[in-house]
Amino acid sequence: MNAGDIARFADVGRAAVSNWRRRHDDFPQPVGGTASSPLFSLSEVTAWLRGNGKSFEVSLGDLVWQRMRTAVDDLRLGELVGQVGVFLLFLHRDPEGWREHGSRALSGDLRIWPSPGGDDSRSPLDGRDAPSLAALVAAATADLPDAPRLRLDPTLLRLVVRLAREHGPLGAFEFLCARYVEAHSRQLSVTRDDVAALMTRLAGDGTVLDPACGVGTLLLGAGTPLGQELSEPNALLTAVRLLLRGTSARIVAGDSLREDGLAGVLADAVLCDPPFNERAWGYDELTGDPRWEYGLPPRSEPELAWVQHCLAHVRPGGLVAILMPSAAASRRPGKRIRGNLLRAGALRAVVSLAPGGPDLWLLRRPAGERPPSQVLMVDAGEDLSIVEPAWHAFIADPEAEPAGDSRTVRIIDLLDDEVDLAPGRHRPPQGGMDFARDFTAVLDRFREASAALPQVPPALETLTERQELPTTTVGELVKAGLVTILAAPSKMAADSGPIPVLTADDVAAGLPPSGGTVLDPALVMTRPGDIVTTALGTVRVITESFPDSGADSGAALGPQLTLYRVDRDRLDPYFLAGFLRSADSSRVHSSSSRLDVRRARVPVLPVTEQRRYGAAFRELTAMEDRLRETAALGETLIRLGFDGLVDGHLRPCGQGG
Structure with missing residues (x-):
């Protein structure tokens, strides 16, 4: 078993396991693996966890898996x-x-x-x-x-x-x-579940072929699946997964480009998530291959070889949905093939799925009809729900302008010296009335936020010599009953529910609770005056309650957050929060990666003096929040300004008309 398995058994993070290995001389020694990825004996680890009073659970599935891991090498x-x-x-x-x-x-x-x-x-x-x-x-x-x-x-x-x-x-x-x-996450590339589901829905219920099927992710929803996979074990896994679902499958092992095990087979749709940037794809052996109908793929463009291989295996009019690296839309060596795909009407849409890629190319094998004059560009980001409506609307009427973050681009406009198909470069301009409303609203909010910025920071006195104050530690404050430390449960019952949940992102951005869960006795509920810290060191003081939450008070503390509740008669929360924020995080992090301030030092001051410090810390935090909001609005205003000037919705002041 590896460190990840141990962390899963003990319900802790990987950092905790690493810390156990460093701090405990009796922690089991590796029995295999490598220095960077050691393997441990299950029996030795469970005995150590039991001997050190740490709760753990080994399921039947994990027992099977660990026995398999010890039966053969990786x-x-x-x-x-x-x-x-x-x-x-x-x-x-x-x-x-x-x-x-x-x-x-x-x-x-x-x-x-x-x-x-x-x-x-x-x-x-x-x-x-x-x-x-x-x-x-x-x-x-x-x-x-x-x-x-x-x-x-x-x-x-x-x-x-x-x-x-x-x-x-x-x-x-x-x-x-x-x-x-x-x-084997470093050797196996598995298509994201949401992307695989999208591609499967686009393919429909007919015969679906995947020439680089891996462990079968893109074929699980196919009516009649066909596949080829370079790895014989993975080809077998794909076949078993399909047969266990009662689906008849034909899966062959071998190199699809060099040794096409399904030569001559035409499917209703082809789905593919090919290996990226694989230079040894067979360029020298396949120079005269008849599949290269749109041009010989350059040695550095294996993905364009996979595109043409997929087109050769789909019936006329059939769909090809293939994932491509974002750079394949604009790399200079591939511009000739991209241009030929556009001229023939084979490439119909390019969908950006996430910043940095991959992109989804949607193609149709020409069936003798007149090539379309438009290609669809969709900048989906993380919202894949917009892809299907945009695609179906485009197929129904390629000349209509789609809604949302999609647009059609004339193919003739793309056939320049670059043939750049990146959707981000062809982002649709905002409508005139919508743009004017958005720009005006952001400008007004920016002016309002700028006017609210304090003219000067809090009044702070400069000392000629550093002030030495008696200090204590947070650990001592806990022992004295001035501070109670509460950690959020590692898991919650639901992602949505009537109880508001304060997340780590909320704390970092200074926002109200954005999550939700159901009522549970294990929840830690916040109160005004509580101090909340994130694993990355952000510190916030809760300033409001949420009486409509259905609980006694506050919001539920989300995972990866820690709460510090103080005796407000003897300790000012803003005073403590200010010193927590400035604590040396390199010395005060625990094995669970949460900010552990037990060893952080805090001055010993009367509560009246604490409140003076707390007021200054509070003003600095408020100033920081206003600056962050103003900076975000400024960035939006600048982006809209550039877009408006480029798209023709804005012009410099002083022009006539």
Whole structure:
């Protein structure tokens, strides 16, 4: 097990595990892995956690996963996950065969898989001639290509059977696949769930092909899935995931560009999340390949090879939805192919999914119709809900101007020396009345915020020599009962609900609660005068209550926040908050990454003097908030000013007309 597994078992952050290793000499030593990613013994870690009074929970799924991690090295882990998947597919398809023969096979000393070249199709069970477990599994999974013939540990199989009873074969396998992807996150690139769902909806219910299917994410919602994957273990995982869902699948292993295992196959739609920036994609071997209908992809543009490979596998008029690095929309070596895709009417839309990429290119294989004159540009950002309506409206009427953060651009305007398809460069101009209203409103708010800025900072006296004051620590204040420290629960029951939740982002920006949850006795409710700190060191004093929350008072403290409640008769909260903010964070962070001020030093002063300090700290904080608001409004005003001058909605004062 790695540090992430330990953190998950103990319900702490990774930083806490690192801190245990540094501070506790008896913490278990690594038993494998590397210096940067060590692996530990599950039994040793659980014994250490139990011996140190730390609560933890090891689920049945984690027991199965840890046994698999110790059975083979990481390079063969995918093979083992696939092998377990084959066994789960057998349990799913032939539960009676397992109950009649399989369980008894595990009780004896029988090989689970036949030896290479051996014939174990018949083996004695309880003195009778009966099919072996290997034969039963092989018969139930005959449609799987190249099912692995490795020996499985009977103890592991018993655990897998228990996991399948608890979660079903599909649920058990999805759990193991998720752990496999997490353990190989640097080698496996998995499409984001929301992006995969969007692409699946765009593809529809017909035959869907993914030529770089990975572990099958883009094929799970397909009516008739077809796929190819370079990695044989991952191809097997994809096949098992689909078959466990009752979907007939054809998945082949191999390099799609060099050895097209689905040559000649035309699908209704092709979905693809290809490997980015892979220079060794076969340029030298594939120079004369007939797939390059729109031009030979430059060696540095493998993504354009994948685009043309996908177009070669879709029927005329069929959709290709392919994820591309944002730079592929504007890199100079690819401009010729981009231009040819536009001229032929193959490239229909470019969707920016997030700042920095990836982009989603939507293409249609030309079917002999007149090429369109427009291409759709969508700047979706994080709001993927705008993509489908914009796409369907564009397909229905390519000449109509779409609403929202979308626009159509004339193809002839793109066929310049750059052929730049980046949606951000073609952002739609704001409407005249909307722009005028927005610009005027921001200008008025900026002037109002600027006028509210104090002319001078709080009155502070400069001393010729540094003032030495007696100090104590927050830890001592806690012992004396002047301060109570409360931490938010690590998990909450819901993301929305009637109880307002103060989040870390709210504290950092000085905003009211933006989250929500349901009433729970474990919640920590804020009160006016409480001090709240974030893991990054932001410090705020709560100034208002929320009587409509349904609780006794305040808002619920969100995850990753810590609250300090003071005896206000003896300690001023603004005084303490000011010194907490200035505490040396390099010396006062705990293993949980929350700001731990127990060792921070605070002057010992009468409460009347504390309040003078607190008032100054409060004025500085208010000034900081006003400056932040004014700066944000100023940035918006500047952006609107540039946009308005460029788009023609503004002009410099002094011109006639």
